[in-house]
Amino acid sequence: QVQLVESGGGLVQAGGSLRLSCAASEITFSNYAMGWFRLAPGKEREFVAAIRWSDSSTYYAGSVKGRFTISRDNAQNTVYLQMSSLKPEDTAVYYCALDRWGRGAAGARAYNYWGQGTRVTVSS
DSSP: OOEEEEEOOEEEETTOOEEEEEEEESOOOSSOEEEEEEEOTTSOOEEEEEEETTTOOEEEOTTTBTTEEEEEETTTTEEEEEEOSOOGGGOEEEEEEEETTOOOOSSGGGOOEEOOOEEEEEEO
């Protein structure tokens, strides 16, 4: 069973940076995609970014493009989300997800496995 473990959340001031990590284990397929979603109080789950393992193609939500960078470490089966110029509206629980078919889509339904989430709080 695939397991995803996020880390790196915390409290940061507006304008600051954080890097989230998501380590995947028990991966038995080669072409997959990993993504980040977030859930803020009173809002619906929102796509943040995704990366395809096959060609490292990346995808971003408009609200984070230019501020967040998704990357991967093949050897560690780990995906990272570097978040810069953070804003209070970035406050949310961030979830890592894996799409075993490698689509890297923005829709949550495309993802088969989810982590437990890591909380990010951006103070103004």
